[in-house]
Amino acid sequence: MPSLLWPPDQIAAVRSAVFPPERGGYVRDDVERQLDRIALTMERGGPLPDLAGTAIRRVPLASGLAVDSVDGFLRQVYLWQQDLLHREPEASVRTPEGGAGRSARVRWTPAQQDWVRDSRFAIRTGKRAYVEHEVDDFLDKVLVAMARGDDLPDIDTVLFYPPRRTGRGYDALQVDAFLDQLARLRPLHDHVDRADI
Structure with missing residues (x-):
């Protein structure tokens, strides 16, 4: 199955992402778990899950992570994937040894x-x-x-x-x-x- 060649700087950006605090924002543990899974998927050369359908809980009264910042970053990661998918096949995908x-x-x-x-x-x-x-x-x-x-x-x-x-x-x-x-x-x-x- 073809796999995506994610650039190391994009993987590093996901691994090191930091978001400002916000009252009523996203639950920090949920965001960190999601980013860990995204980074692991990228390292394995896989396509990302539907980021828009990701369920990240919000903190009703306490301080969480800024919703707009997290959503904006996830949108950026999605755009990175779209860019990879629309490049020339030989530049963006690799096939396993032995042929398709x-x-x-x-x-x-x-x-x-x-x-x-x-x-x-x-x-x-x-x-x-x-x-x-x-x-x-x-x-x-x-x-x-x-x-x-x-x-x-x-x-x-x-x-x-x-x-x-x-x-x-x-x-x-x-x-x-x-x-x-x-x-x-x-x-x-x-x-x-x-x-x-």
Whole structure:
């Protein structure tokens, strides 16, 4: 699958982005998590998720991050991607070794699969939780991909929602930390021709 060649200075800009404070602004942790995922996607050469559809909570009464500044920066990142996509193909994308016609298979170790299968998250209520079945469904997709020897589902664009007002869910910070580790997980053998298996 073709991947984007993000310039290092753009990745560095996302990693080092700073926004002024604003009463009623965006929740700092939400913004930082989103920027981390964007930077990781850029480093991996992937296309960005729909930034306009990103759910970033606001702080009702306390000081958060300035909404206009954050939105403006995300718009700029989106424009960077549009620029990359509209450049000449040989300048902006790279294809995996072996050519576009080659079908790749990866090998995930039993230990890696057990690590995903045995993952556990604390339970909490409120907006800093994710709906349990959404997280479980995504982890099921990860395990199916591992068992089939496929690439993992897109981790950078997956979105989980908080439970209803009185509901419980998985601790969002623990889930996000797990996803960050999962995104860095590498198969034992990459790009093995399916015909050889």
